[in-house]
Amino acid sequence: MNKKVVxxxxxxxxxxxxxxxxxxxxYQVFALTFNYGQRHVKEVEVAKAFCQRQNINHKVIDISAINEIIAGSSLTSDIDVPTGDYDNDNMASTVVPNRNMILLSLAIGYAVSIKAEKVFYGAHSGDHLIYPDCRPEFVEQMNQVAxxxxFEKVTIETPFLHSSKIEILQAGIEMKLNYGDTWTCYNGREQACGQCGSCIERLAAFAHFGETDPLSYE
Structure with a gap:
């Protein structure tokens, strides 16, 4: 039987x-999606739809109650999502305090319960400056804790920890993935805004390869 991973x-x-x-x-994949009260909750619906179409083991966990004690991020609170480039000064308001530590803790618990050996998450090099919980030192320390x-050891895997968004897209192109099955925009509207840092970084990656982003933009 294929090895289980979360x-x-x-x-x-x-x-x-x-x-x-x-x-x-x-790997035998068990996908785990969290609703933590993010304004771009559309990403949860996109994740759910893809897993249903592909018959992937998938759980959506509602932990939105944490917003009662974790606030101050433009992704979860009534604060405007910044527009412009994806840099530290501009995107600092999108940091959700301790988010990845919380999500990884739950994912590790899930892995132990289903006897999975690894937990994967998608931290990448473009996140290092802005998000402390996407940095190599965080991953290293969380692995020690995990x-x-x-009693069962679970390893945290971050295959793109030192990769850029361009390199991630390159990997996806080589795998022939359809990125119309994803959602990146930090605003939770019907179409992607094309102006937040997350959209700009995504669009720049597609432009690098001369590709057209399959998402619809405002």
């Missing part, structure tokens, strides 16, 4: 690529 799958480009890579590598938090 993939934290937001519905965005990075986790979508990680998810499909794990499947193509022969090794001792349970």
């Amino acid at each position: 993939v934290i799958y937001s519905g965005g480009m990075d986790s979508f690529t990680v998810l499909n890579q794990a499947i193509q590598q022969g 090794a001792i938090a349970n």
